[in-house]
Amino acid sequence: MSQPLTVQWVNTTDLFCSPSNPRHNEDAVPHVTSSLRRFGWQQPIVAKPSGEVIAGNTRLKAALSLEEPQVPVVWFEGTDLDATAYAIADNRTGEFASWEEEGLTRLLTQLREEDALDGVGFDEDDLDALLSSLAEEDAACLDDAGAQEPPENPLTEPGDLWLMGEHRLLCGDSTIPQDVARLMNGETAHLLATDPPYLVDYDGTNHPAEHHKKAGRKGADVGNKHWDAYIDPKTSVKFFEDFLRLGLDHLHVNAPIYQWHASRRQALVEEAWTNLDLLLHQTIVWVKPRGVLTRSHFLWKSEPCFYGWRTGKQPKKHRRPPCKMTNVWEIGSESDGIHPTQKPRDVFAWPIQWHTREGEICYEPFSGSGTQIIAAEENHRRCYAMELSPAFVDAAVARWEKTTGKKAATENGKTLP
Structure with a gap:
């Protein structure tokens, strides 16, 4: 029958590591040291009466x-043979256990939220690797149906609010306070990442004139309601300010902002950011697989994106990109001609993974083909999105339904056929 353990405090110099210990533990010493520093002694060393350590050499x-x-x-009471056997068993038996990665990631994320990872043996890079691995598994399980053809006669009408699982998609205007407030429904987003109209030879549906027919008559009519006015620097800056200001009203104070834009509009976007006291921290560059033929002297093979936040309110340490991540993103294109500025899913999925946690909200003022909705779906986040064009709302809803196998409906019960 087991007896209660008797623990004695012994001078450290009276003990010595077992010379026959086959366990290589030098790499573990810094981690155990950190754990001891934080938690103190929660587990004693096991040693022979001679002072030779059987279990706890690293400690x-x-x-x-x-x-x-x-x-x-x-103190170990037994023969030398038993001591050797126990030393091996102490190390070996722990090797039969394994981590349930999703549960481990959830616990580590909770610790990181409270800045409490020190001493647990996992650091920021380890957690980032776990999160990335799980995201890749989720993405592999979710077969994105891709951008859908906008219908000529969309079911959606301006003002329709679609409920797509945990996501919300409003056919409305992200520069109108009432529309944004209705979409957000009193909740706060932890990320604003968007690909707004570039205001460069584009009509109101966020598409070049030659794509006008693909947006449908209803979509084009509604789209041209506003964007055609934003053709000069002054009105362009106002447009950028309007949707950003309203987004900030429903954004967590330390939330980051990603805004994709046309290179020729960069100064205007920067002016809008300055007027709103937003800090432009860095420019992200998406490098495409191949150049795009234009009238410019060089083929366009990249697109820029401003990354920043409210001045003085940068994202918390545990809500930032991995330390080895660069500002150059080499990602394959997913464009299919339906949406001219369509971005690959990862340009939204990566910020979602870095800056948000499961169940949190990403605000998308310009949904387009619904790419960010799919990125949020595969990462177990919620996307609250706005789209002015009824045809592209239909297309985004259809994409989500085909991808998930689920059915969406508007607040008043309309569903796609």
Whole structure:
């Protein structure tokens, strides 16, 4: 029958690591040292009466590095043969266990939220790797149906609010306060990432004139209601300010902002950011697989994106990109000609993974083909999106339905055929 353990505090210098220990533990010493520093002694060392450590060689090395004068010890009562067997068993039996990665990631994320990862043996890079691995698995399980053809006669009408699982998609105007407030429904987003109209030879549906017919008559009519007015620098800046200002009203104070834009409009976007006291931290560059033929002297093979936040309110440490991530994103294109500025899913999925947590909201003022909705779906986030064109609302809803196998409906019960 087991007896209660007797733990004694012993001078550290009276103990020594087992010379026959086959376990290579030097790499573990810094982690155990960090754990001891934070949690103190929660587990004693097991040693022979001679002072030779049987179990806890790494803990002894950590104690020596911390210059601790005494350590807790349980004296092993048994033969040398039993001591050898126990030393092996102490290490080997733990190797049969494995991590349930989703549960581990959830726990580590909670610790990181409270800045409490120190001493647990996993650091920021480890957690980022786990999150990335799980996101890749989810993406592999979710077969994106891709952008859908906008119908000529869309079912959606201006003002329709679609409920797509946990996502919300309003056929409305992201520069109108009432529309944004209705979409957000009193909730706060942790990310604003968007690909707004570039205001460069585009009509109101966020598409070049030659794509006018694909937006449908109803979509084009509604689209041209506003955007045609934004053709000069002054009105362009106002447009950028309007949708950003309203987004900020429903955005967490430390939330980041990603705004894709045309290179020729960069100065105007920057002016809008300055007027709103937004800090432009860096420019992200998406490098496409191939150049795009234009009238410019060089083929366009990249698109820029401003990344920043409210001045003085940068994202918390645990809600930033991985430390090894660069500002150059080489991602394959997913364009199919339906939406001229269509972005690959990862330009939204990556910020979602870095800056938000499961169940949190991403605000998308210009949904387009619904790419960010799909990125949020595969990462277990909620996307609250706005789209002015009824035809492209229909297309985004159809894309989500085909991707998930689920059915969406408007607040008043309309569904796609």
